[in-house]
Amino acid sequence: MTEQPTTAAPETSYRQRVISTIVREHQSLWRILDLLDQLQHDMNINEQQPDGALFSKVFDYIQHFARRVRGSAEEIVLYRLLGEKSPETRPLLDKLAHGYVIGDGKINELRDLLARCMQHWPEGREDFSHALARFTEALRKHIKKEEGVVIPRARQLLTEDDWRLIVETRDQANDPLFGERVREEFRELRHHIVSYTPERLGGLGLQPAPQAAAAAAGGELLAIQGLKTSYGQIEALHGVDIRINSGEIVSLVGANGAGKSTLLMTISGLQPTDSGSITFEGKDLAKVGADQRVAQGIVQVPEGRQVFKDLSVEDNLVLGAYTRGRSAEVNDDLERMYSKFPILRQKRRNLAGELSGGQQQMLAMGRALMAKPRLLLLDEPSMGLAPLIIEEIFNIVKELKEEGITIFLVEQNASQALALADRGYVLETGRVVVEGTGRELLSNEKVREAYLGM
Ligand SMILES: Nc1ncnc2c1ncn2[C@@H]1O[C@H](COP(=O)(O)OP(=O)(O)OP(=O)(O)O)[C@@H](O)[C@H]1O
Ligand SMILES: [Mg+2]
Incomplete structure (x- = not known):
C-alpha cells in the first residue's frame, strides 16, 4: 500500500517558511545589488550617464524596505525573539537594526549625489560612485551577517511558537517580509525595477516616458x-x-x-x-x-x-x-x-x-x-x-x-x-x-x- 503524501508537520513548516522567505528576499536584494554594480560599471568604465529613472526605482525599493523596519531591534520580531534568547547576539542585532535607520539617510544622500551627477555630468560621478559602492558593500555585509549568524542561531534557539509568531505578525507590524499587504507594495516596486532595467542587463528594457507625457x-x-x-x-x-x-x-x-x-x-x-x-x-x-x-x-x-x-x-x-x-x-x-x-x-x-x-x-x-x-x-x-x-x-x-x-x-x-x-x-x-x-x-x-x- 502506498502512503498518501502527508503535509509537512506545522512545526517544520513555520520555521521553513520564515527562513525561506528571508533567504528569497536576500536573493532578490542581492540581484538588485548586482544590478547596481553593473550600472556603476557602465557609468565609470563605459562613460554612460546614469539612468536616473532606474536608479531612483532601485532607491525607492531599498528605502521603502528600510523605512518599514526602521527603529529598534525590538520592532523586528525575529530580532526581538532571538535577542531574548541569546543576549550575546543582541549587539549584532542592534547594529543590524540600526543599519536600517542609517540606510534610509544614506539613500537620501545617494539621491542627492545622483541628481548632482546627472545635472553636471560627468562632474560628481566620483562622489556618487563612491557613496554607491560603500552603500552596496554595507548592504551585502548586512545580508551575510543575517545568513551567517542570525539565521543559524535562530534556527537553534527559536521554538515553533516563535517562528509562528514571526509569520503571524503579518500586517499588524508593517513587517516587510511577512506582512502580505506590504509584500504587495514590494512586488510592485520590484516590478518597476525589472521594467526599467535594460534588456542587456536582463530586464524588460522599458524606456522612461518623456516628462510631459509622464x-x-x-x-x-x-x-x-x-x-x-x-x-x-x-x-x-x-x-x-x-x-x-x-x-x-x-x-x-x-x-x-x-x-x-x-x-x-x-x-x-x-x-x-x-x-x-x-x-x-x-x-x-x-x-x-x-x-x-x-x-x-x-x-x-x-x-x-x-x-x-x-x-x-x-x-x-x-x-x-x-x-x-x-x-x-x-x-x-x-x-x-x-x-x-x-x-x-x-x-x-x-x-x-x-x-x-x-x-x-x-x-x-x-x-x-x-x-x-x-x-x-x-x-x-x-x-x-x-x-x-x-x-x-x-x-x-x-x-x-x-x-x-x-x-x-x-x-x-x-x-x-x-x-x-x-x-x-x-x-x-x-x-x-x-x-x-x-x-x-x-x-x-x-x-x-x-x-x-x-
Ligand atoms: N515665522 C516663523 N518664525 C519662527 N518660527 C516659526 C515661524 N513659523 C513657524 N515656525 C515654527 O516652525 C514650526 C513649524 O510650524 P508650522 O506653522 O509649519 O506648523 P504646522 O504644522 O503648519 O502647524 P499648525 O497645525 O499649527 O498650522 C513650529 O515649531 C513653529 O513654531
Ligand atoms: Mg499650519
Whole structure:
C-alpha cells in the first residue's frame, strides 16, 4: 500500500517558511545589488550617464524596505525573539537594526549625489560612485551577517511558537517580509525595477516616458527630496521627502507645529530652502521665484484664508489671476467661478472682510483657481468651519481633482483628508514618519492612535 503524501508537520513548516522567505528576499536584494554594480560599471568604465529613472526605482525599493523596519531591534520580531534568547547576539542585532535607520539617510544622500551627477555630468560621478559602492558593500555585509549568524542561531534557539509568531505578525507590524499587504507594495516596486532595467542587463528594457507625457499619465509632478528649512537658527523641516503624482490628491496630516504650513510655503517659494530639492515636472525650482511658481501652476491657498479683507469679492478673484494679466479670458474665468461658487456672485460687491468663514474659504479657493493651478496647495481649508461646510469643501476638492488639478491637502481633519486622498504623509516635528495610500494610513495603528483618536 502506498502512503498518501502527508503535509509537512506545522512545526517544520513555520520555521521553513520564515527562513525561506528571508533567504528569497536576500536573493532578490542581492540581484538588485548586482544590478547596481553593473550600472556603476557602465557609468565609470563605459562613460554612460546614469539612468536616473532606474536608479531612483532601485532607491525607492531599498528605502521603502528600510523605512518599514526602521527603529529598534525590538520592532523586528525575529530580532526581538532571538535577542531574548541569546543576549550575546543582541549587539549584532542592534547594529543590524540600526543599519536600517542609517540606510534610509544614506539613500537620501545617494539621491542627492545622483541628481548632482546627472545635472553636471560627468562632474560628481566620483562622489556618487563612491557613496554607491560603500552603500552596496554595507548592504551585502548586512545580508551575510543575517545568513551567517542570525539565521543559524535562530534556527537553534527559536521554538515553533516563535517562528509562528514571526509569520503571524503579518500586517499588524508593517513587517516587510511577512506582512502580505506590504509584500504587495514590494512586488510592485520590484516590478518597476525589472521594467526599467535594460534588456542587456536582463530586464524588460522599458524606456522612461518623456516628462510631459509622464505627467499626463499620472507621472511625478512634484518631487521633494531631503528638504530642510529653518527660521533663523531653528530648523523646522529636517529632510523631508515627498512625491506628488499628476492627478492625485495627496494629504498631509500632522499635529500643530509639525511643519505642515512651512512645507507648503517652501513649495510656494515663500520660505527659503536650506538644502534638498524641489522639482516640478522634473525642473528644479531652486532659482524660480514665488511669482514664477504661480505662473507655472503652483498655487497655494494659505492657512486662515488670508483674503484681502478691504477689497471686494470680485477684486479678490481678479487678483488671483494677476500672473495672467486681465483679459477676456480672465472675465470668462470669473464667470466660471461664479457658477462654481454662486455665493460669490451674490456677494461680488461686498468687501471680503464682510464674509463668513465658510464664504471666505470659498473665496480663497476661487481666487486660487483664477490662477489656473496645476498643483493646488490647500492649507487646512476646513479649519474653524461648520461640518456642513467642511463636507462641501471636501466635495469641491474631489471635483477639482476630476477637473484634472493635482491637490496637496494639509489637514488636521485627518480622517476626512485621508479618506479622500490617493496617498498621504504624516509629518511629525519636521519629518515624514509614515507614508502610504490613504487607505493604508487610515488603517495604520500609529495614525489611528495619534490622529484619528482611535
Ligand atoms: N515665522 C516663523 N518664525 C519662527 N518660527 C516659526 C515661524 N513659523 C513657524 N515656525 C515654527 O516652525 C514650526 C513649524 O510650524 P508650522 O506653522 O509649519 O506648523 P504646522 O504644522 O503648519 O502647524 P499648525 O497645525 O499649527 O498650522 C513650529 O515649531 C513653529 O513654531
Ligand atoms: Mg499650519
